[in-house]
Amino acid sequence: MSLNLLVLKNLLDINEQIKIRSLRNPRIEYSGTKDYPIKLFHLEKLIENTPEKRNVFEIAAYYLKNIIILQAFPDANHRTALTATEMFLEKNGYIFDYKAVEAFQFRKELYDRRLHTYGTYEERPISVLKEGDNEVFSLCLEFIKAHIISD
Numbered sequence: 001m002s003l004n005l006l007v008l009k010n011l012l013d014i015n016e017q018i019k020i021r022s023l024r025n026p027r028i029e030y031s032g033t034k035d036y037p038i039k040l041f042h043l044e045k046l047i048e049n050t051p052e053k054r055n056v057f058e059i060a061a062y063y064l065k066n067i068i069i070l071q072a073f074p075d076a077n078h079r080t081a082l083t084a085t086e087m088f089l090e091k092n093g094y095i096f097d098y099k100a101v102e103a104f105q106f107r108k109e110l111y112d113r114r115l116h117t118y119g120t121y122e123e124r125p126i127s128v129l130k131e132g133d134n135e136v137f138s139l140c141l142e143f144i145k146a147h148i149i150s151d
Helices: 008-024 040-048 056-070 077-091 100-118 126-130 135-146
Strands: none
Touching: 008 040, 008 077, 040 056, 040 126, 056 077, 056 100, 056 126, 056 135, 077 100, 100 135
16 A cells, blocks of 8 residues: 655645744744754655655654654744644544643653653754664654544
8 A cells, every 4th residue: 555655845834834823823932943944955854764664653653753853943843743743644544633731741751762862852863764763763653553543
């Protein structure tokens, strides 16, 4: 079965929509656009290295983990990653549903695992795209599987 993978435009559009919403609603934060350009090369490599021979949930976890880990956007990397994961799963017939409090808890757990795995919370180089599964990937996969709604 062929999966409908994300393309670069999907990621750019998602992040841009978050940015636009922040301009309309002061409660939505988005900063850094003047000081921190989008790292297009990182995003292109993310798309290029999507592991097509894995199942839909593992590919979703790849997107979720690596969009967050690469920190390619000036802001909203976590929100972009969650929305991109939701889009990917919907494009492939799944409903990914979670509450804001669950996403917040996921971010806290992810922070701890990132520190444990990488020794830092800072952005990582594109070499993470080819690393084996680790505890950060596992957390992303667990979060996805726990929030899939089946018919």
